Amino acid sequence: MEINLFIISDNPVSLAGLETIIEQDDKFTLIGQAVGGVDGMRCLDRAGLQPHVIILGEPSSKKSIYEDAQQITSRYRRHKTRPKIIVVSQNDDDDAVFTALRVGVSGYLAHMRSSEELLHSIKIVAEGGAVFSGTIASRLSRHFSTVPILPEISGLSDLTSRELEILELLAGGLSNHQIARRIFLAEKTVRNYVSRIFTKLEVHDRASAAMLARDAGLGQETRGARIMKHEFASGVA
Structure with a gap:
């Protein structure tokens, strides 16, 4: 299966690096790229492109992740298939990761060890899977394992x-x-x-x-959230 990719990055250097990695695998076809979400959306609209996966490379903020993902979802809402979204960023703080999850990204990669990790992850996402860097996955696992089951409350x-x-x-x-x-x-x-x-x-x-x-257990910092904040501040994987 040939996988069509589109890259949106707020960082031109990151964009060039992602292009170089993608060109290593002939299973991928880079059908477009743009610096910044505004230009990215214009390009997608103007060319009528149908990427299988859209990469958000080094988003400048969690707001950038949120807005770009929301606009992508909106643009492809009426299509039979919607592009999967994967974030590639050095920023793996909790706010950025949970913002990405909230808007439905299929992957979040930070501090990658090799180009092969990115290529393999893109293939998984294109096939309908989800991928997260090891440290992010372990933090998510610990968080959700400590979230309390909510009691039944009317409404x-x-x-x-x-x-x-x-x-x-x-x-x-x-x-x-x-x-x-x-x-x-x-x-x-x-x-x-x-x-x-x-x-x-x-x-x-x-x-x-x-x-x-x-x-019901809402509105309180759970034990899992406290652990995550402590471990992130301490640099514990």
């Missing part, structure tokens, strides 16, 4: 994944403005989500919603 099961995400931030004490900045939404949109959450939970204020959320 909680009716919430969408986005509503649960906002409820958790609300329970953590964040204002609508802070939530909007954290997940890159308009403050008005967050207010609308909060109103729907109140309706589904049958509460009338933030304090009541936060209390229900905390009873």
Whole structure:
């Protein structure tokens, strides 16, 4: 199977390096590349390209990952197949990784040991799999193994994944403005989500919603999250 690739990178040096690696394997065809998400989206639109995998190389921030992935998803929503997304970055902090997971990337590679690791990972993602660098995978495993099972609370099961995400931030004490900045939404949109959450939970204020959320284990720093932060700060793999 020949795999069509498109690269978007905020860093021209990273872009050139990724191109050099990809050219080593004749199973890959680089059908386009761009510096920055804006030019990348224009190129995809103008040429009507159908890549199997889009690589986000050295994104400048977690916001860049979020926005590029969201725009890719939006552009290919009506296609039979949507390109898989893989992030290649030296930045493997928790915020960046979890932002990537939240927007549906299929892989996140950091501190690669060889070009073969990238090539092999692209093949896995193109075939529908998911890949993460060893240190990231171990941290994710430890995190999810310590996430508590949420008790059944009336209305909680009716919430969408986005509503649960906002409820958790609300329970953590964040204002609508802070939530909007954290997940890159308009403050008005967050207010609308909060109103729907109140309706589904049958509460009338933030304090009541936060209390229900905390009873379910939301809005609190779990033991797994504390471990991850400690280990990352200590440089422990």
